[in-house]
Each structure stands twice: as structure tokens, then as C-alpha cells.
Amino acid sequence: MNNSNKNNKDEKKIVLKIFRENTAQKTDRHYDKFNVPYKKWTTVLDALLHVKSYMDPSVAIRYSCRMASCGSCGMKINGIPRLACYTKISELETSTIECEPLPNLPVIRDLVTDFSRFFNHHKNVQPYIQSNDGVDDSDTEKKTFSFYQSPDDVDKYLQFSYCIKCGLCYSACPTVGTDLKFPGPQALAQLYRYFADTRDEAKNRLDIVDDRHGIWRCHFAGSCSKVCPKGVDPALGIQLLRSYMLGISKNEKKLAKKIEIKTNEENI
Amino acid sequence: MKELEHDSRNNLEGLKGWLNPSRYGWERISYWFQRITGVFLLIYFIGHVYETSTIVNGQNAWESFLELTQTVWGHLFLIMVIGASTFHSANGIRLIFTHVGIGLGTPGRPDYPYNPSSLNYRQKSGIWIALILSAAAMYYGFTVLFGE
Numbered sequence: 120m121n122n123s124n125k126n127n128k129d130e131k132k133i134v135l136k137i138f139r140e141n142t143a144q145k146t147d148r149h150y151d152k153f154n155v156p157y158k159k160w161t162t163v164l165d166a167l168l169h170v171k172s173y174m175d176p177s178v179a180i181r182y183s184c185r186m187a188s189c190g191s192c193g194m195k196i197n198g199i200p201r202l203a204c205y206t207k208i209s210e211l212e213t214s215t216i217e218c219e220p221l222p223n224l225p226v227i228r229d230l231v232t233d234f235s236r237f238f239n240h241h242k243n244v245q246p247y248i249q250s251n252d253g254v255d256d257s258d259t260e261k262k263t264f265s266f267y268q269s270p271d272d273v274d275k276y277l278q279f280s281y282c283i284k285c286g287l288c289y290s291a292c293p294t295v296g297t298d299l300k301f302p303g304p305q306a307l308a309q310l311y312r313y314f315a316d317t318r319d320e321a322k323n324r325l326d327i328v329d330d331r332h333g334i335w336r337c338h339f340a341g342s343c344s345k346v347c348p349k350g351v352d353p354a355l356g357i358q359l360l361r362s363y364m365l366g367i368s369k370n371e372k373k374l375a376k377k378i379e380i381k382t383n384e385e386n387i
Numbered sequence: 388m389k390e391l392e393h394d395s396r397n398n399l400e401g402l403k404g405w406l407n408p409s410r411y412g413w414e415r416i417s418y419w420f421q422r423i424t425g426v427f428l429l430i431y432f433i434g435h436v437y438e439t440s441t442i443v444n445g446q447n448a449w450e451s452f453l454e455l456t457q458t459v460w461g462h463l464f465l466i467m468v469i470g471a472s473t474f475h476s477a478n479g480i481r482l483i484f485t486h487v488g489i490g491l492g493t494p495g496r497p498d499y500p501y502n503p504s505s506l507n508y509r510q511k512s513g514i515w516i517a518l519i520l521s522a523a524a525m526y527y528g529f530t531v532l533f534g535e
């Protein structure tokens with residue numbers, strides 16, 4: 120009894136200041152404050168779930184994996200886009216933690232934003248391997264073909280393929296903040312990811328972003344790479360892509376050799 | 388480029404977010420200064436062309452315009468021009484290289500804590516050097532303009 124009282128007294132608390140708005144019901148924008156207990160390892164997502172469980176179940180958040188893999192819990196925490204599940208309260212070192220929806224994405228409700236525009240930009244750069252002879256990476260899944268790539272070939276794009284589409288970079292980018300048609304760091308980095316892949320033979324992918332609102336709007340403010348939780352470094356991908364588009368670095372890409380796999384049935 | 392749906396401007400950071408460069412490290416500050424100084428230099432440049440063209444109205448017109456720079460505020464304005472042009476040129480040369488992917492490192496296999504190679508210390512030093520050169524040039528300008 121005594122012991123648990125003592126524990127309660129020692130329990131550290133944080134003020135969680137949460138942005139509230141229900142766009143469909145046109146409610147006023149305001150902030151709600153909650154006093155939440157936390158431990159050294161409590162993440163902002165844990166604290167938000169505590170609020171939902173014990174204080175106000177109506178707080179809207181989006182999350183799934185709780186381990187920086189699904190990319191759904193992005194929000195502005197103390198002014199900077201971060202993953203709530205990847206941000207510990209103890210590392211923020213403030214007595215109040217402000218949670219707001221990710222900037223540059225329309226608010227649906229509270230901390231949940233609409234990713235349609237972001238995903239449209241992603242789709243727009245054709246983020247899949249294209250080939251001229253109809254053999255593509257779906258054939259590797261069917262195990263009828265395999266592509267030969269050296270570890271060096273893989274290293275050219277692997278980093279960019281770690282993107283979890285969390286939208287943090289899109290939120291941090293100053294160009295996105297004023298130009299909705301700009302593809303944003305995520306989509307541009309993905310374009311480079313497929314461009315640099317030796318399995319990809321797409322001819323016109325670069326034309327997609329060679330546009331007034333395209334890659335040339337990047338001014339290398341670096342904020343995308345600063346906030347990316349997966350080390351994708353979209354700013355690097357964009358500058359490397361621009362280097363090709365300006366003809367500074369030559370595209371010496373050698374296409375990966377395709378090897379037909381003889382299935383067992385044929386051998387029998 | 389294909390028109391995209393969902394063009395809602397709800398929650399865009401816009402100019403308000405732009406005006407605060409302090410949240411994202413030195414590269415964002417560099418971007419911010421490059422634009423501020425660029426626009427400032429453009430304004431100066433227009434004024435400069437206007438000023439030099441007053442010569443067509445005779446020496447008096449030219450000299451009366453030049454008088455403006457002989458005041459304390461005129462001196463301070465010129466010191467700003469010195470600082471802005473020094474930073475803008477030095478950092479601009481760095482940006483010309485970065486914009487074509489030079490000096491940013493190569494893609495690799497990222498590992499925790501995921502320090503992005505494009506935000507490396509060579510780049511940060513470039514920004515610091517541009518700022519230091521700019522401060523030094525302004526100091527020199529100050530001693531010349533406000534000195535004996």
C-alpha cells in the first residue's frame with residue numbers, strides 16, 4: 120500500500136497538448152490538454168493511447184505497427200514532423216508536448232490527415248519496375264525469371280527503397296508548403312529509386328518531373344532528410360536525379376541480365 | 388504533369404511555416420538566407436540600375452542620389468548589401484555543386500541513428516564559412532564606412 124502510494128508520487132507526468140478539429144462536422148480548431156504519466160521509455164504514441172484509454176476516447180489518431188515500420192503515426196510533435204511511435208517523451212525534454220496534424224496534408228480529424236495527394240504524387244512517378252520485353256519483377260515472384268544484380272547494383276537504390284511513405288518529408292519540405300503540384304521529396308526520391316535500379320527500363324519516367332512544378336523546384340533545404348525516420352535521405356536522391364537530368368553524371372546504367380529459370384516440371 | 392485531385396490547401400504551412408527556418412538545421416537556414424539575400428540583392432540591383440541611370444539627367448541628379456548612401460542609414464544599407472552579396476555568392480557556389488549531386492556522398496545502407504549523408508559536415512562547413520565570410524566582409528565594410 121505504502122509502496123504504491125510512493126510510486127504514484129514519484130510518477131512523472133507530462134502535459135500532452137493535442138490539436139482537435141473535426142473537418143466534416145466543421146468544429147472549431149482548438150487544443151485539449153491532458154496530464155499523462157510517463158516512464159523513460161514511453162513514446163508519444165503510448166501517451167496518446169493512454170489518453171484514448173483513460174481520458175478521452177474521442178481523440179483521433181492513426182497508427183498500426185508501433186515500431187516505425189508502417190508509416191501511419193506521423194504527426195507534428197513540438198513543431199517538427201515525427202513518428203509518434205518513434206519519439207520518446209523523455210528525449211523531447213519539454214514539460215508540455217504539442218501534437219498537431221502533419222502540415223501540408225489536409226486534416227480529416229484531430230491528428231489524422233488525408234494522404235490522398237501524397238499518394239497520388241507517389242503513384243504519378245510510376246513506382247514500379249518496367250521492362251520492354253514484358254518480363255518484370257512479377258515474373259521473379261512467379262519464379263520464371265531472375266534478374267542478376269551485384270551488391271553494388273543493389274546499393275544504388277536500396278537506401279531509397281526503405282521509404283515507409285510516412286509523409287514526414289512531405290510535411291517538412293518548404294516547397295511543398297507553397298506548391299501543391301510539386302511532387303515532394305518522397306515521390307522524387309522514389310523516382311530516383313526506380314531510375315537507379317538496373318532492372319528498370321522505363322524510358323520516359325524522367326519526363327514526369329521535368330516540369331515547371333517538378334524537380335527544379337527543389338532548393339536543397341535538406342529538411343526532408345532531416346526528418347526522415349528511415350535514413351532514406353530523399354534530398355540525396357533528388358540531387359543525384361537532377362545530376363542525371365542535367366547531364367552532369369552520365370547514366371551508365373547497365374541493365375540487369377535476365378535469366379530464365381527452368382522449372383522442375385519441364386525437367387521431368 | 389497529370390492534374391492531381393485533392394488540391395485542398397487546408398493545413399498547408401505556406402508562408403507562415405516558411406518564415407521560421409529554425410526547426411530543421413543549418414541546411415534550412417542556408418536555403419532561407421539564400422532566398423532572403425537573393426531577393427534583397429535583386430531589390431538592390433534594380434535600385435542600382437536606377438541610380439546609375441540618373442547620370443542621363445546630369446551630374447547633379449547622379450550626385451543627389453548618391454547622397455542617400457552618405458547617411459548613417461545609407462551606410463547600414465550598404466553594409467547589408469556587402470553581407471548579403473558575400474553570403475549569397477559563397478553559399479551559391481556551394482549550392483551549384485550540391486544541386487548536381489557533388490559533395491553529398493553516395494547512397495549506402497542506412498543504419499541507426501540514420502545520419503543522412505547529404506547533410507554531412509562538409510556541407511555544413513560550407514554554410515558556416517559563407518556566414519563567417521559574410522560577417523567578416525560586413526565588419527570590414529563597417530570599418531571603412533564608419534571609420535575615419
Ligand code: HEM
Pocket residue numbers: 337338339418421422423424425426428429430432475476477479480482483
Ligand atoms: C556570384 C554571384 C552569385 C551566385 C554564385 C549565385 C548563386 C545562386 C544560386 C545557386 C541560387 C539558387 C539557390 C537555390 O536553388 O535555392 C541563387 C538564387 C537566387 N539568386 Fe543568386 N547568385 C549570385 C548573384 C546574385 C545576384 C547579384 C542577385 C540579384 C540581382 C541574385 C539573386 C538571386 C535570387 C532572387 C535567387 C532566388 C532565391 C531562391 O531561389 O531561393 N543572385 N543564386
Ligand code: SF4
Pocket residue numbers: 281282283284285286287288289304305308343346347348349350351352353
Ligand atoms: S522518404 Fe522518409 S520521411 Fe519521406 S515518406 Fe519515405 S520514410 Fe517517410
Ligand code: FES
Pocket residue numbers: 181182183184185186187188189190191192193202203204205
Ligand atoms: S505506428 Fe507504424 S510507424 Fe508508427
